[in-house]
Amino acid sequence: MQRFTVTLVWVCFTLATFPAQAEELALTSTRTLAASCAACHGPNGNSLGSTPTLAALNQQYFIQRMQGFKDGSVSSTVMHHHAKGLTTEEVTAMAAYFAQQPRQTPQPLPHQSFLGAQ
Amino acid sequence: MAMEKITRLPVPTRRQFVRSVIYGGLAFYGLPAFARAGKPPLGHVVVVGAGFAGLTAAKYLREWSMGNLKVTLIEPNPQFISCPQSNLVLGGSRTLDQLSFSYDIARKQHDLHWIRDSVMSVDMANKQVKLTRGSLSYDRLVLAPGVDFNYSKIPGMPSPVENIPHAWKAGKQTLQLRQQLESMPDGGVFVMTIPSGAYRCPPGPYERACQVAHYFKQHKPRSKVIILDANADIVSKKGLFLQSFNGAYQGMIEYHNNSEILQLDTGSKTIKTDFETVKADVLNVIPPQLAGKVAQVAGLNNVDQRWCEVDFVSYASTLQSDVHIIGDSISAGLPKSAHMATSHAKVCAAAIIELQSGHAPNPLPVFANTCYSFVDDQQAMHVANVYRYDPAKKSMVSAEGGGVSAKASLQEGEYAQAWAHNIWADTLT
Structure with missing residues (x-):
């Protein structure tokens, strides 16, 4: 009986935590995918250059632009090559992710004179 | 410790x-x-x-x-x-x-x-x-x-030679190669060899050819760039690089494919391939990696x-x-x-x-790759793709829709600058 209770508690616990864990994995997967945009759009979507800042961008606007790049209704030089490779779910998840990122003034780069050692 | x-x-x-x-x-x-x-x-x-x-x-x-x-x-x-x-x-x-x-x-x-x-x-x-x-x-x-x-794969140059830089890791050798180009007389020949198979930065050698030609065009217009590529063809952004080789740098850049080094004489900076013998004033050997x-x-x-x-x-x-x-x-x-x-x-x-x-x-896992190459001091072009994991192939596979620029442009030159600053910021801060 005691064994049964332990098993029951374990099953309930697993059932309760499983969706939470799956949800968390979906979140971290989106975070990893979104981090891949940093090369052009800066850390957490805060750009240091002429590429748009994605941090705190309106969610609907993000989706609209990406869909436009995808179907060709919005012209682009680079973004259509990325948008076409992403699923609608991925675009929606990234829109939500970037909307939540705070807009920050990027830190200056740690420039240093060449020391000649390498 | x-x-x-x-x-x-x-x-x-x-x-x-x-x-x-x-x-x-x-x-x-x-x-x-x-x-x-x-x-x-x-x-x-x-x-x-x-x-x-x-x-x-x-x-x-x-x-x-x-x-x-x-x-x-x-x-x-x-x-x-x-x-x-x-x-x-x-x-x-x-x-x-x-x-x-x-x-x-x-x-x-x-x-x-x-x-x-x-x-x-x-x-x-x-x-x-x-x-x-x-x-x-x-x-x-x-x-x-x-x-x-891997220098052991280069016939005639089994170990690094002081005055033949690779400059394939940024640093001292980058400066050395620049100085060699500066001291080369007008009318000289810059020869760069590209190894076969995988190496760091696939479009890098072709971008380098454009950059050296850009310098020659301004300061040493009678000079030449000869690319000895061990590969059968231009490895990356082929059409775009050909636009530059046959356009802005026509008559200045010569591209020779299937040109594996058969023998390299480091003293005279001479390279023998299946087709020819080429003598360099400035020689840049990008070694197999x-x-x-x-x-x-x-x-x-x-x-x-x-x-x-x-x-x-x-x-x-x-x-x-x-x-x-x-x-x-x-x-x-x-x-x-x-x-x-x-x-x-x-x-x-x-x-x-x-x-x-x-x-x-x-x-x-899914991620993106964007890579820019500069054809001169201001214009650049890209190749961009999304890659996703394919469990059946057990590899990252290029998703549909990726591709390259229509042509090099000033706007992409600006984006390439932004790319550099943002990836530096992402890595270094």
């Missing part, structure tokens, strides 16, 4: 002391659990190599574990020098100073344990790396050693004894599950680029955090 500097602390006044006890007590309970217990709850990761891959992995391991992983970085070099844009130093529109950065911000901001040393060997059975000074234990090891050069030294020392370069095979879900070596390999050292149908290296690093960091927490990592 007696690496930390010992500093003598000033003696506090009574008031400062009382205050520090109160604040210290508050801080103590605000700290992550391991700071109190002395042991990081998710363990200790040692990262070898602080280039784009290693430094990015270290940063995101700390950030995404919310400080619950201890991260030690081992790097012999005193500063970060960006390979991206280093061809522009040859063209004359960048200085090496503009591409050199301090590690200090990344190190302090992410509380990385930093050891300036080299790894001599890896004891995978006991989970230890041996350095030139001492050794270090790890729970997981991340190797990001970049590429090494393989995984960085540490990966070789660990015996993890199991593909053709050159590259390391990894599981693309976690970047764990297929030979050793607690050793992860990222960046240019891995075997993949993916271009060896800085953006790729940072993408490997992020997927790897996320997977390590899951694994150390007892969870399975994301089974279907």
Whole structure:
């Protein structure tokens, strides 16, 4: 009986935590995918250059632009090559992710004179 | 490891002391659990190599574990020098100073344990790396050693030769090659050889040809660029580079394919191929490449004894599950680029955090790659793709819709600048 209770508690616990864990994995997967945009759009979507800042961008606007790049209704030089490779779910998840990122003034780069050692 | 500097602390006044006890007590309970217990709850990761891959992995391991992983970085070099844009130093529109950065911000901001040393060997059975000074234990090891050069494959040049730089790692040799171009008389010949098979930065040699031609056009218009490519064709952005070779640099750049070096005479800088004998005034040999030294020392370069095979879900070596390999050292149908290296690093960091927490990592990683090449001092062009993991093929596969620019442009030159600043910021801050 005691064994049964332990098993029951374990099953309930697993059932309760499983969706939470799956949800968390979906979140971290989106975070990893979104981090891949940093090369052009800066850390957490805060750009240091002429590429748009994605941090705190309106969610609907993000989706609209990406869909436009995808179907060709919005012209682009680079973004259509990325948008076409992403699923609608991925675009929606990234829109939500970037909307939540705070807009920050990027830190200056740690420039240093060449020391000649390498 | 007696690496930390010992500093003598000033003696506090009574008031400062009382205050520090109160604040210290508050801080103590605000700290992550391991700071109190002395042991990081998710363990200790040692990262070898602080280039784009290693430094990015270290940063995101700390950030995404919310400080619950201890991260030690081992790097012999005193500063970060960006390979991206280093061809522009040859063209004359960048200085090496503009591409050199301090590690200090990344190190302090992410509380990385930093050891300036080299790894001599890896004891995978006991989970230890041996350095030139001492050794270090790890729970997981991340190797990001970049590429090494295989001179033994070059007939006539079995080891590096002082006045024939590769300049394929940004630094002293970049400056040396630039100086050689500056001292070359007008009417001279610059010869660059490209190895067959995988090498760092596939479009890099062709970008370099454009940059050298850009410099010649302004200062030495009677000079020539000869590309001896061991490959059957231009490896990357072919149509776009041909636009430049046959357009702005027509008559200045000669492209010769299938031109493997049969014999190289280092004294006269003469190269014999199947088709011809070419004499250079300035010779730039880009050597055949393989995984960085540490990966070789660990015996993890199991593909053709050159590259390391990894599981693309976690970047764990297929030979050793607690050793992860990222960046240019891995075997993949993916271009060896800085953006790729940072993408490997992020997927790897996320997977390590899951694994150390007892969870399975994301089974279907997705990431993007964008790579720009400059054709002169202002115009650039790109290749861009999304890659997703294919469990059946066990590899990262290019998603539909990727591609290259229609042509090089000023606008993309600006984007290429933004790319550089943003990837530097992502890696170094």
